[in-house]
Amino acid sequence: MAKREHQDGFATRAIHEGQGADPATGATITPVYQTVTYTQDALGENRGFEYSRTDNPTRRALEEALASLEGGRFGVAYGSGMAAIAGTMQLVHAGDHVVVADDLYGGSYRLFTRVLPHYGVRFSYADATRPEELAKAVEPTTRMVWIETPTNPMLRLVDVAACAEIARRQGALLVVDNTFATPLLQNPLALGAHVCVHSTTKYIGGHSDVIGGAVVVDDEESAETLRFTRNATGGIPGPWDAWLTLRGLKTLSLRMRQHQENAQQVAEFLGTRSEVAAVHYPGLPDHPGHELAARQQAGFGAMISFEIEASTDEIPLFLSALNLFTLAESLGGVESLVAHPASMTHAAMSEEDQAKAGITCQLLRLSVGIEHIEDLQADLDNGFDAVLQNRRNTQRVRNVA
Numbered sequence: 322m323a324k325r326e327h328q329d330g331f332a333t334r335a336i337h338e339g340q341g342a343d344p345a346t347g348a349t350i351t352p353v354y355q356t357v358t359y360t361q362d363a364l365g366e367n368r369g370f371e372y373s374r375t376d377n378p379t380r381r382a383l384e385e386a387l388a389s390l391e392g393g394r395f396g397v398a399y400g401s402g403m404a405a406i407a408g409t410m411q412l413v414h415a416g417d418h419v420v421v422a423d424d425l426y427g428g429s430y431r432l433f434t435r436v437l438p439h440y441g442v443r444f445s446y447a448d449a450t451r452p453e454e455l456a457k458a459v460e461p462t463t464r465m466v467w468i469e470t471p472t473n474p475m476l477r478l479v480d481v482a483a484c485a486e487i488a489r490r491q492g493a494l495l496v497v498d499n500t501f502a503t504p505l506l507q508n509p510l511a512l513g514a515h516v517c518v519h520s521t522t523k524y525i526g527g528h529s530d531v532i533g534g535a536v537v538v539d540d541e542e543s544a545e546t547l548r549f550t551r552n553a554t555g556g557i558p559g560p561w562d563a564w565l566t567l568r569g570l571k572t573l574s575l576r577m578r579q580h581q582e583n584a585q586q587v588a589e590f591l592g593t594r595s596e597v598a599a600v601h602y603p604g605l606p607d608h609p610g611h612e613l614a615a616r617q618q619a620g621f622g623a624m625i626s627f628e629i630e631a632s633t634d635e636i637p638l639f640l641s642a643l644n645l646f647t648l649a650e651s652l653g654g655v656e657s658l659v660a661h662p663a664s665m666t667h668a669a670m671s672e673e674d675q676a677k678a679g680i681t682c683q684l685l686r687l688s689v690g691i692e693h694i695e696d697l698q699a700d701l702d703n704g705f706d707a708v709l710q711n712r713r714n715t716q717r718v719r720n721v722a
């Protein structure tokens with residue numbers, strides 16, 4: 322089991338932080354402030370809100386709750402994880418260089434390779450699982466280091482404190498995309514990172530019904546830049562989306578407990594199947610990042626990827642035999658999902674970069690939900706059986722011929 326204890330009062334703060342009784346009505350649950358504007362008491366006098374792109378009480382409640390859970394002073398919510406990532410990139414400027422871990426979410430890779438270079442920001446990629454490689458990629462103009470841990474989809478572990486030290490020596494910001502780990506299992510700011518980014522679409526929202534993103538920082542100047550540029554560019558979440566995310570957040574610790582228990586069992590189960598060539602899950606003792614995960618996380622999470630020993634033609638058979646593991650993009654909802662990273666989540670990566678990251682055609686990614694564990698295992702069994710049955714049929718046809 323992971324060594325780090327769950328944060329003090331996490332479950333309590335997820336339910337109460339930033340979510341006191343509504344000052345206008347006493348409503349116990351933060352209301353959805355579905356308003357564009359706020360009536361001013363007199364010229365130049367308002368009650369703390371002027372216009373909802375700039376600030377909104379429902380969104381502010383979410384921001385305060387997330388900041389508390391990540392151990393930072395400032396939360397800034399966005400309309401999606403990608404908007405949060407794009408917002409974070411407002412902390413660098415033309416002429417700046419950014420070092421990026423080479424194993425990362427395909428959408429971040431797309432932004433870094435196909436959008437931001439047009440604005441004069443340069444990017445280099447390095448294997449962040451070996452911090453010395455990351456250090457080698459640092460240049461005199463490096464202003465930011467960008468990592469994810471555990472990584473998507475290979476579930477590799479990156480030492481946040483070691484990367485923070487490399488960034489600090491260079492006077493650069495360390496940004497950690499903490500989407501996979503969640504604030505319950507890992508707090509990058511406490512490990513020395515400057516910026517923590519989330520796609521709240523995933524575990525924080527938790528029910529696959531709302532897209533959102535957030536950034537948490539402890540530094541006031543960074544918070545001001547993020548808020549100023551978000552107001553200037555407009556990538557906010559609407560009040561309903563902020564409210565749904567806040568509702569999901571309240572049960573994060575409860576959900577995560579079940580997600581992780583199921584994931585550990587699914588990973589162990591996959592390890593027993595002869596049709597599986599490799600299982601990537603930090604909770605398995607033979608995972609190369611197991612020790613690091615135990616040290617810097619309070620649990621091993623619920624994302625698994627595995628390499629199936631199947632031909633390109635057999636993979637669709639496996640996938641279509643699954644009923645509970647739904648073939649879909651995304652992760653972190655209460656329902657289990659399966660994805661084929663090479664053609665789905667990481668399709669934006671070139672074949673060469675996919676190969677470098679270890680994303681083969683045989684790699685499948687599971688987001689393990691909170692269904693009954695026996696049902697999940699039976700579902701995967703059905704997938705493997707479909708592949709075996711197909712092989713038997715093909716053999717029979719060959720024998721007859």
Ligand SMILES: Cc1ncc(COP(=O)(O)O)c(C=O)c1O
Pocket residue numbers: 401402403404426428469473498500501519520521522532533534651
């Ligand atoms: C690790 C990670 N970061 C960021 C994102 C982007 O989030 P969103 O889809 O909310 O824009 C994703 C989406 O899958 C992700 O997996």
